[in-house]
Amino acid sequence: MSDIPSKYGQLVKFDEAISNLKSKVQIPTETYKDLLGHIHARAFTVAGATKTELLNDLYKAVLAANENGETITDFRARFDKAVAKHGWSYNGKRGWRTQVIYQNNKNTARAAGRWQQQERVKHRRPYLLYLTAGDSRVRPQHNAWNYILLSIEHNFWHTHYPPNGWNCRCKIVSLSDADIKRMGLTVTSDSALKNYQKPFTEVDPTTGEELERLPGIDLGWDYNPGLAWLGxxxxxxxxxxxxxxxxxxxxxxxxxxxxxxxxxxxxxxxxxxxxxxxxxxxxxx
Incomplete structure (x- = not known):
């Protein structure tokens, strides 16, 4: 993702994350609910971008930002050019809309890349540890998952591998047996996970549609980007x-x-x- 510092102070590209973005097929959609969950690991979509040419320009802007390690300011300049070129009248304010497109694509690509790396070394580091950003902005339910420690093979990671919602900043790190011993950690029991894995139904106030969600996870984010991409x-x-x-x-x-x-x-x-x-x-x- 062009944001990993090397020991020489330069930036090293996150090749697995960039590969995830490059592998995506562009699918025009009206709203974010048109495509949810696993299919996002294989598709690039921007809600309301129904013109193929517009979607392609937005995709190129996201890919360039990630390949070149560009800031959101750089991405916004590319976004503005695409909007002006196609005369796109999008919903929401520019700052919010660009933040959503830039950050969410970056976060899911990084998650997919991390999963690929963690799968590659699981014979040496077979455990995954859930970590939040550790500040007051962390959602209470995500905070409850902080320091959950499970085998990489556990099905908890099928639904709770972050990001677990819009602008979620949680992450997963892989650990070895020696790491666990040194840090004084113990593997989380299945009984402690029961309340987190019970789906509930909510009604969309606009359409009246019944939608199933998991506690603490935004609609459509209950999937593992890397597992869906490589699985x-x-x-x-x-x-x-x-x-x-x-x-x-x-x-x-x-x-x-x-x-x-x-x-x-x-x-x-x-x-x-x-x-x-x-x-x-x-x-x-």
Whole structure:
């Protein structure tokens, strides 16, 4: 992510995070609820950006900001050019909107990159420790997860791997047995996690739609960006199947075309059969 300092004071690119951004397919959407959860690990979307050319320019701005280690000020300059070029009338104030696009894409890409690194060294560092930013801005429920220590294989990380919401600053670090002993930590019991993993339903005040959430996690953030990006193809098929049919009809061919055109990162990460199943087409083979 171009933000890791080296011992010589220079910045080292976070290659895994940049790879995550580069692997994304652009999907135009009306609102952030059109695409939720796992599919965000494979798709780049900006709510309200329905023009392909506009979305492409916003994607290039996000990618350049991350590849070059640019600040949000630099990103805002690129954002302004894209908005002026396409005459986009977006919702919300400029400062808030650019912060959401810049920070959330950066955070999820970094999370996906960290997961890839942690998977790579899990034979030596098989435990993950949840850490908050440690200040007064931390959400109470996220603060309750501070210092949760579990095996990397535990299913808690399938839903609670940060970011766990808009502008969430929590992070995960991997530890070895020696680290745990030195820090005086103990593995968290499953009984201590029960209250955190019970979903509840809330009603969207605008549409009346019933939406399922987990306590402390914003709608659509109950997934592990790295696991969804690198994990089983089944997740993508499931997410495609849950989309509104109009969005699904747009999204599925784009994902399939990415595979058929020989993009290696989608050959291994997206299941053509799962995508066909989500459209009700028969499975072959």
């Amino acid at each position: 089983a193809d089944k997740a993508t098929g499931q997410m495609l199947a849950k989309l509104d049919h109009q969005i699904r009809e747009v999204a599925t061919p784009i994902f399939n075309n990415a595979i058929n055109e020989g993009q290696n990162y989608f050959k291994s990460q997206v299941a053509t059969i799962a995508a066909k199943q989500s459209l009700g087409k028969p499975e072959s083979g």
